[in-house]
Amino acid sequence: MSQTEASSSSCNPSRSSSRNYITITALVIAIISGWLFSEYFSIGAGSVPAQLSNPDCDISQQACTAQAGGVAITLDVSPRNMRSLQPVNFNVSVNGVDVESALVDLQGTEMYMGINQTPLLRQQDGLFTGRGSLGACVTGEMGWRATVLVNTPQGPVKARFDFRAQ
16 A cells, blocks of 8 residues: 555544534534524523422411512411311412412421322312321421422422421
8 A cells, every 4th residue: 555545544633623623613603592592582481480488477377478570379278276187278379370280298397207298179260279187296296398389381389388286
């Protein structure tokens, strides 16, 4: 094999690195363009806050509302003096966003109490009700967290409310 044949059949490192540079540059331009066009066309607009809370309100004392970004979720319970294994009525009101479905998730804050979720039924636009109960507590009184989870066309929204119960 002649020297010219050998040099033409071997890899040309400068040609390979320039192809990599062009590919990387094109990829970076595509990513930046996609981001700019999504901002221009408002893709993702109308999103809702993912999590709301109202740490200063106790649902065992009164109805509580958590709000942010134009969305408000109110949780009211009866009876107020919730006790383990006793029925609890949940009334949830949602304003500022369309709701596809809703549920209340109850969790112990001091110990794991298992999965305890109550699906809520739509009564009218923005108003949901359901009936559940707190898990068995053998320590007397403990802390609980009621998380209202609403599914919206823009994504899920959670509202957390902490309280104490026997």
